[in-house]
Amino acid sequence: MAFGLFKKAPKKEENVQHYFALRVKNIIHETKDAITIVFEQPPSGKISYKAGQFLTLIVPIGGKEVRRxxxxxxxxxxxxxxxVTVKRVDNGLMSNWLNDNLKVGDTLKVMEPMGQFTTEFSKDRKRHLIMFAGGSGITPMMSIIKSILTQEPDSICSLIYCNRDIDSIIFKDELAKWETNYQGRLHVIHVLDNAPMNWQGYSGLLNHEMLVKLFERIPNWGIDKTTYLMCGPEGMMKNVETLLAQQSIPKERVFKESFVQGTIDKDKKQEAQPAPGELKAREVTIRYDGQEYKIMVEPNRAILETALDQGIDLPYSCQSGLCTACRGKAISGKVKLDEEEGLSQAERDAGYVLTCVGHPLTDDVVIEIG
Ligand SMILES: Cc1cc2nc3c(=O)[nH]c(=O)nc-3n(C[C@H](O)[C@H](O)[C@H](O)COP(=O)(O)OP(=O)(O)OC[C@H]3O[C@@H](n4cnc5c(N)ncnc54)[C@H](O)[C@@H]3O)c2cc1C
Ligand code: FES
Structure with missing residues (x-):
């Protein structure tokens, strides 16, 4: 969800290019288990994007097209x-494939930049972004840090960055460079699970006492000028959410990007189950790229999955309700979502749905995508 003010997404132009073949210009080994892949902009013209957005990489692995x-x-x-920076996940298909196989000069298919974990920058704005990142969750923060420091001369950033150990800190030197170059406007505080003997920073679990100490080290600009961002492992995000709530920080000032499914409150999900018989095969109308498609969605199958099976090339990435690549607006009918993590309350109230986890509950569902 966009932080700052929630804005209605501008309507995309029809028939714009959704997929690109990008040449790998450079591969940087950031840590022993993370690489940064630098892509050349396509000759057809620069791909524009917002700080905090993501690319979807589409790679044939084992005879199947895999998207992440x-x-x-x-x-x-x-x-x-x-x-983009890709950190290996234990037994993970794409992250290990990219770390092991990708070479400079290769071409990868990617989907256009997407995502709502972003904001508009303006030179007249004065705000404090307090960021909590864990492991690979530094990636959108890095983009936002570079953007805000260069675009908003009166704004500042504080980054609390949690990692396993010193060798797993992605962008350690780059962050230090930005901190030096923008002295007083970027505060980086590292927190390590396993700190070396001579470690000057923080170590151990980010708990209430540590948070209080960390907050003493960063400027206090008051709640109206402060926005809290978080991106990292599920455990860390839940922990930070609880800690911020204990500090009476209103939910509306806290924004998160989830990389992995699991942040779902299982009990809440159980409660949200439809009554028996509520789910049955229903027709759904989808408007996308100037076309209108009608599909019959069987119970317990998602709208996206059904459309893809019928050869309708709708946008998607994570297929687990996190990234919002499949977001559409239900202009009529009722849609049940298995997972609402990716949408803000304002988006839900405005009728936005995620087709990858969406099931029609009425016979008049019409969804506009883009
Ligand atoms: C919006 C968004 C942005 C993302 N940005 C980044 C990024 O900048 N850098 C990056 O490295 N990853 C990022 N991810 C995660 C990425 O999309 C993949 O999920 C990740 O690389 C794992 O894919 P895989 O094919 O290797 O693992 P899979 O084969 O899909 O999964 C293998 C196992 O690992 C678990 N798993 C999957 N992802 C993670 C994870 N991140 N941490 C711990 N366990 C996991 C799965 O539940 C599964 O059990 C992002 C995800 C989203 C939704
Ligand atoms: S594809 Fe990621 S939220 Fe649906």
Missing amino acids: AYSLCSSPFVDDELA
């Missing part, structure tokens, strides 16, 4: 090229 979302760590205001 990767947040852009480059900034549209600072970097000429597009870059």
Whole structure:
């Protein structure tokens, strides 16, 4: 969800290019288990994006086309090229494939930049972004940090960055460089699970006492000028959410980007189950790219899955209700979502739905995408 004010997404032009073949210009080994992939902008013209958005990489692996979302760590205001950083996940298909196989000069199919974990920048704005990042969750933060420091001279950023150990800190030197170059406007505080003997920073679990100490080290601009962002492992995000709530920070000032499914409150999900018989095969109308499609969605199958099976090339990435690549607006009818993590309350109130986890509850569902 966009932080700052929630804005209705502008209507996309029809028949714009959704997919690109991007050449890998450089691969940077950030840590022993994370690479940054730098893509050349396509010759047909620069791909524009917002800080905090992600690219969807589409790679044939084992005879299947696999899609995964990767947040852009480059900034549209600072970097000429597009870059994403991919950290290995244990037994993960795409993250390990990219770390093991990708070479400079290769071409990857990508879907246009998407995502709502973004904001508009303006030189007249004066705000404090307090960011909590864990592991690969630094990627959208890096893009936002570079953007805000260069675009909003009166705004500042504080980053609390949690990692396993010192060797797993992605962008350690780059962050230090930005902190030096923008002295007083970027505060980076590292927190490590396993700190080395001579470690000057913080170590251990981010708990209430530590948060209080961390907040003493960063400027206090008051709640109206402060926005809290978080991106990292599920455990860390839940922990930070609870800690911020204990500090009486209103939910409306806290924005998060989830990389992995699991943040769902299982009990809430159970409660949200439809009554028996409520789910049955229903027709859904989808408007996308100037076309109108009608599909019959069987019970317990998602709208996106049904459309894809019928060869309708709708946008998607994570297929688990996190990234919002499949977001559409239900202009009529009722849709039940298995997972609402990716949508803000304002978006839900405005009728936005996620087709990858969406099931029609009425016979008159019409969804506009784009
Ligand atoms: C909006 C968005 C932005 C993202 N940006 C980035 C990014 O900038 N950098 C990055 O490295 N990843 C990012 N991810 C995660 C990425 O899309 C993949 O999910 C991740 O690389 C794992 O894919 P895989 O194919 O290797 O693992 P899979 O084969 O899909 O999964 C293997 C196992 O690992 C678990 N798993 C999947 N992802 C994670 C994870 N991130 N942490 C822990 N366990 C996991 C799965 O539940 C599964 O059990 C992002 C995800 C989203 C939704
Ligand atoms: S494809 Fe990611 S939310 Fe639906």
